[in-house]
Amino acid sequence: MADNEVIMKGNEALAEAAIRNGCRFFSGYPITPQTEVLEYMSWRMQEVGGQAVQTEDELCGAYMLFGASAAGGRVLSTSAGPGFALYQEAISYLVGSDLPAVLVDVSRIGNALGDISQSQGDYELIRKGNGHGDTMVIALTPASVQEIVEFTGLAYELAEKYKHPVIILYDAAIGQMMEGVTLPEMHEHDIDQYDWSVKGIKSGEHGRKITNVSYFCDNMYVGYETYLRDKYKAITDNEQRWENIEVADAEVVLVAYGISSRVCKEAVKVAREEGVKLGLIRLKTITPFPVKAFEEIGPDCKGIELVEMSVKGQMTDDVALATKCNIPLYGYFTSYEVPETKKVIDLAKDILAGKAEEVL
Amino acid sequence: MADNEVIMKGNEALAEAAIRNGCRFFSGYPITPQTEVLEYMSWRMQEVGGQAVQTEDELCGAYMLFGASAAGGRVLSTSAGPGFALYQEAISYLVGSDLPAVLVDVSRIGNALGDISQSQGDYELIRKGNGHGDTMVIALTPASVQEIVEFTGLAYELAEKYKHPVIILYDAAIGQMMEGVTLPEMHEHDIDQYDWSVKGIKSGEHGRKITNVSYFCDNMYVGYETYLRDKYKAITDNEQRWENIEVADAEVVLVAYGISSRVCKEAVKVAREEGVKLGLIRLKTITPFPVKAFEEIGPDCKGIELVEMSVKGQMTDDVALATKCNIPLYGYFTSYEVPETKKVIDLAKDILAGKAEEVL
Amino acid sequence: MLTEIICAGFGGQGILTTGILISYGAFKNGKKITWYPSYGSEMRGGTANCTIKISDEDIASPYAKELDVLLAMNGPAIDKFEERIKPGGYLFVNASIVEDDRKYRDDINVIKVDTVELAKKAGNPKGENIAMIGAILKVTKMFTLEQFESSIIKYFTDKGKEKFNDANIAALKTGYESI
Amino acid sequence: MLTEIICAGFGGQGILTTGILISYGAFKNGKKITWYPSYGSEMRGGTANCTIKISDEDIASPYAKELDVLLAMNGPAIDKFEERIKPGGYLFVNASIVEDDRKYRDDINVIKVDTVELAKKAGNPKGENIAMIGAILKVTKMFTLEQFESSIIKYFTDKGKEKFNDANIAALKTGYESI
Amino acid sequence: MAIKEFKAPEMLRTGDPTGFCPGCGHGTVGRLGFEVLDEMGLLEKSISVYDVACDSLYMWAIDTDCVGTAHGRAIATAAGVKRVRKDCPVWAYVGDGASYSIGFQHTVWSAIRNENITVVIINNGVFGMTGGQMAPTTLIGQKTTSSPAGRSKEINGMPMDITKILTGQDIAYLARGSIDSVANINKTKKYIRKAFEKQMNGEGFSLVEVLAPCPTNWGLSPQDSLERIRNEVMEVFPIGEYIERGVK
Amino acid sequence: MAIKEFKAPEMLRTGDPTGFCPGCGHGTVGRLGFEVLDEMGLLEKSISVYDVACDSLYMWAIDTDCVGTAHGRAIATAAGVKRVRKDCPVWAYVGDGASYSIGFQHTVWSAIRNENITVVIINNGVFGMTGGQMAPTTLIGQKTTSSPAGRSKEINGMPMDITKILTGQDIAYLARGSIDSVANINKTKKYIRKAFEKQMNGEGFSLVEVLAPCPTNWGLSPQDSLERIRNEVMEVFPIGEYIERGVK
Amino acid sequence: MAHITYDKDRCKGCHYCIDVCPKKIIKVSGELNEKGYEIVEFDEADCIGCGSCYTICPDYAITITKEV
Amino acid sequence: MAHITYDKDRCKGCHYCIDVCPKKIIKVSGELNEKGYEIVEFDEADCIGCGSCYTICPDYAITITKEV
């Protein structure tokens, strides 16, 4: 890499950003539309003396990462849709074992064979799935290649701060497209930096056990309940991230993340030129869900327009709760088509004209 | 089985009920606290000329079931917590391929190694997880061994009615305990009964393709969006199930499912004897979430007390939405301890005394 | 009325079956029951136990905090569960294994049953648990001997083990009459 | 101003790289860009295409519905995308492959570029795409020849392929001058 | 005077051309399976199982029953189909990535359980569908998008040879064919026929691996691809019959 | 005058007794590993990886670094640990259910990639932790809770023999030991020592399977369990060295 | 006498058939089909009906009928 | 001269050691330890320090020291 200002695909930018943040361990398995990460890592890790393993399947990818994290490495594994579904058990184990890790889901449409178009259908999987038990992860939703790069650094920071898995979720459109991007400087990660990681003991030290954290809590599950609640609360209180655009005086507030939010941003601008007061709450985290972003909504707001590429309108419930069910919700849901600026605005106009149907 | 009135473990009753409903194919892998299903099936299927396969892992269990369902069989696979997390991709494929199947999660506590106590921590996994894409399943939550038996029959009925996977979710306490139970009569299932299943074609027939349903929809994903939305809506409108106990005049309404709801039922009785007007909404389905049950809540209701064995209070959001955020919510959440009647009532009293803290 | 019972002892002493027999007897005599085992890793080596609740009405939790009866087939079972017995409740001690000079709470009824001896006497050396049940029936009057006899016969007959019926009934009676 | 371009042709014709070169040129000249490929099973055998958007401001969706420019390296590319060109937009046709008597919409500007011939002339037989870019620069005046030259040199130099720089610039110029 | 015909089953000829790339081996290997079924009078009763890779394109080329399942799960799925449809010839037709990488465990365990199905595996040395990443069968030194410097034993391990793995398993049939030449195609067809015969006799698991070209991801012309099979691939993966119940 | 001591590493002797059942083979097999590490001066640097089965009880018996991972994923996890901690001896100590059933794919693929770790597998013929279900290694005729009439070849397939599966793989070391007798325990210890030596030499994947009793789930006394290993298990699973880099 | 039926719309121009014909009677035609693939042409007269071209063709483009 | 250290609290009564002692100097003691396992007893005088009992003991209950 000759310089820090380049054009890159989202997937490749993620890979390069991870490396520049000190990631020296990658494990994963090919799956469209994220295979570029593996392909990039296959040569780039050799340049920087790291490890890129094409594992035999996603499970091995996830559990190698589990081990590499336990050993103190800064680690990455990426997948998409069905492959990410196979990570579920491991994510639960990462949470239950207090291990930092960065995982990426490049979401694609659909539930079964043959689906690779862009989509935002994995929202619930990432926000509420996460395997068995009482799991919650931190989930970041970048909307541009540049933001992928920034959130990659942030992801490592949060993962290690909370000793917790962080998931970066973006859809195929962002993963596959190239944009201009400024990359961070190269940064080395010290695998000995944390006391908790396994590294062999020194004379007199006790052996470390990376396992179910509840074993180390007062009264086991009783203490673990508190531990986990406190951790989740800290994350919820401190890590909400969003971008509000002209929300305060908006008559219709759009809510979106990722690729859809870019269209919404344009819609706000175009609509305001036409005299329609749109605003946008862009979710930069979906977990914790940025409830605080909704405080800025003003008294002029007639309705919220959810813009998401999903059949179910997967963020509906969270937005309803964030607004205490006080603002009518409308949805422009598309599943695989990238939403169009004009349609966003048209629905907003219908909302204002009282012609739209609520989703909840 | 000599007679229809017996005492049985929940897990064994499930197995027997499945067989009596015509299930002749079981695939699964041992995991506490559901291994009895596999063990029971290992001898019982031989008696009835069916198949019970201890697969090499959960993935094989899930995909053998996928194939057996495609071939027209009435099928069952069961697991618990971490094992069920490994079913996620397959569940998504079942949904995407319009295949009926009954799957069971016997939930146990926690996220990592060594957790087998009863718990209700898989609510979100079952209600919102279900793999990648825009998935929604039907999820039944029996509260007794008898209800396991009844819901097993219901599960097959719904699975075939909607060509959709149905999940029965209960916790280890219900799975492990014995109760008296009345079993249904033996019923044979005709594997040729549905036209859609693969069975070899007859001269002049066209080959059937069991695969991603979107291929057969108008305009592919565009049509599939509508197809899926309609299916989900039909399920949501028609299949909500619940039991309301003295809800209309209750000052505090309990909401619970499974083992916790049994305790709540007792609490309603005991509290009313003490003059505290409790009521209970017992969820018999969590998907669709029985929103309609909440219509009966009367004007005297001062608050809703959620009783669940989970760290996060996983049903909180759904109840808030079902009540349009209009009723204060309080939680008695325990993770692994079966809730106690007295504590349920104590919190209700605190709620009425204005001494309890809201959860949302 | 709700009766709460725990049966406990070493793995291999047939503890879970003992609990099932009691539950089944109650069920066949028109009661609602729950039976709940210790399961999972607890099985390894150590102790086994199960909790039985018997009632005329629906039973809420299968867990028991205030025992009417503790059936203790070994010492560790007493260590673990004695404190949970209600004042006035019953502790049935397997006197063939538990030291005779052991001290007990004085607000409960302790009944020592020499199960090995009784089983031998009944000509059913594996019938220790059933002899214990006999003793419990006599003391607590939960069910009549006849009621329990018929349920136990049905239980083993349904399992295809009718050939043990006579020996089992003998053990039950011997236990019953030992008190 | 937002410029929307699609490059399309057979897989193997270097379509994606052509798009990247245009994007990179724009980026190095201070523009915001998005480049978006067809990916996945579409790659198999058939056609390849990519969409480029160039703007001074943030770009919303990387998809394009109203093309300013279609760069068509073969016939099927024209079949598929011609209708999306804006009235008054440009269609650059690879005249080396596409039949000469083909009919086109009459509200667009069609420019035929004999890429094979030009590349040969430039002494860079693999430089067909770059020759095409040269022609586009000349017609659309998106960037000056010099602006694009320096970006193309940087692009290949960064990739460690500086030895092709002269040949590539020759192809670019030949294409530019062919109009 | 009799008529000899060389003619693919009508089903394959009457629809649209397949979605495979020019020269792709899938077209030939799948056809062999359908020819055999046709000749055995089993075509209509047959049920084929595909996963999501290039094999899945067969779903749109055929007009008999089929099931499309998740990546790597075709063999497990086929076993499930067969256990319910005992009279139907059931076959899983899948890639080498699917069967030896993500679904490897199901391949071996279906063999151990001796599931009464036929498995045909296309060894094309790459993950074709996803654009040519390294597969378990990629040769040492072969460049792929995920082994850009060529597969190296040190980093990626040796190519997987299923005939070694299944040595000594008590299955009905195991063979490896190739479609680099007419003679080898005909031989491969015989293997596939035996495999289906064993299934119909209830003898259990039969597996035929077939060396096949993926010109697109090999970056070679179709002809050069066949050449490569002859010169390079067959050396590492010898063709022939490896296990035959009652014979060897 | 010198002193010869037979003494388990202090770490193992000073805490509570292990959680294993009386006569369980885990106690011995794990000890052999720690003895070897101790004798090689590597105990403190060592990192052990367990999954959720009975092996996990070691986490509470030792005082060196360890990782507890999901069922069947110990070998994959150990490979991840080792790739970050190249200087530490890393071993996965796991059950036969974990390594040959749910995690089988990781076992074989770690071997193919020649991951530089040591794997010790306890072949006790059952799923011990979950109460004695059939394992890949359960013998034909053996009754388990999921093969109540005895394992049958027709229904469940033949027992899996890892030495057959890994035949011909280019790994550092493969051996099978047994702990039925003092002599065999000593032999097994030598195997484990070689395995760790190979790892420390960077030669790659080493695997030692050990025949061990699970008296609880076999329903036998400890002594009868050892007898059974000698009389029945060892016939199906012969002990010895199978692969040794540079030697065989 | 052998008869060749060639479905040029199925042909993808791999030219395998050219290589395997023992009589060398299959040639590149110089024409493209609708999909843009370079199709072949046959000199049926010399065909011996050996079926090699059928056998190697991955696209079911050739049918050979032969009287025997 | 060999010295035997026996940690009876670790012993689980498997009695493997009894079987392997070449001198047959390990016997069932008839006593139970705290956990209820039947412990063994040694006749140290005749011990040859062969270590067999140590080797077979799954519970690290025996240590043998021997002067050589």
Ligand SMILES: Cc1ncc(C[n+]2csc(CCOP(=O)(O)OP(=O)(O)O)c2C)c(N)n1
């Ligand atoms: C769980 C999951 N992981 C990965 C993929 C992506 N994927 C689809 S096909 C394929 C590989 C195909 O290779 P192979 O099985 O060899 O078939 P080929 O296309 O080469 O015939 C991969 C990795 C997926 N769809 N699902």
Ligand SMILES: Cc1ncc(C[n+]2csc(CCOP(=O)(O)OP(=O)(O)O)c2C)c(N)n1
């Ligand atoms: C995903 C998942 N599936 C199943 C289990 C349940 N489980 C825990 S240990 C075990 C088997 C243990 O057998 P083995 O690996 O042979 O170890 P052993 O206890 O016999 O030493 C099983 C099935 C689990 N914890 N997680």
Ligand code: SF4
């Ligand atoms: S990518 Fe390869 S395997 Fe797939 S269709 Fe094309 S040539 Fe065949």
Ligand code: SF4
């Ligand atoms: S169950 Fe078996 S393997 Fe597990 S500790 Fe007990 S004897 Fe050992």
Ligand code: SF4
């Ligand atoms: S082999 Fe078939 S597809 Fe290939 S060129 Fe010949 S006719 Fe066409």
Ligand code: SF4
């Ligand atoms: S049948 Fe034989 S001779 Fe005739 S064209 Fe085909 S290959 Fe040539």
Ligand code: SF4
């Ligand atoms: S071998 Fe060890 S555990 Fe077993 S009886 Fe002897 S001292 Fe006790």
Ligand code: SF4
């Ligand atoms: S060291 Fe040898 S002789 Fe001494 S007690 Fe142990 S086994 Fe017996």
Ligand SMILES: [Mg+2]
């Ligand atoms: Mg392949």
Ligand SMILES: [Mg+2]
């Ligand atoms: Mg085992």
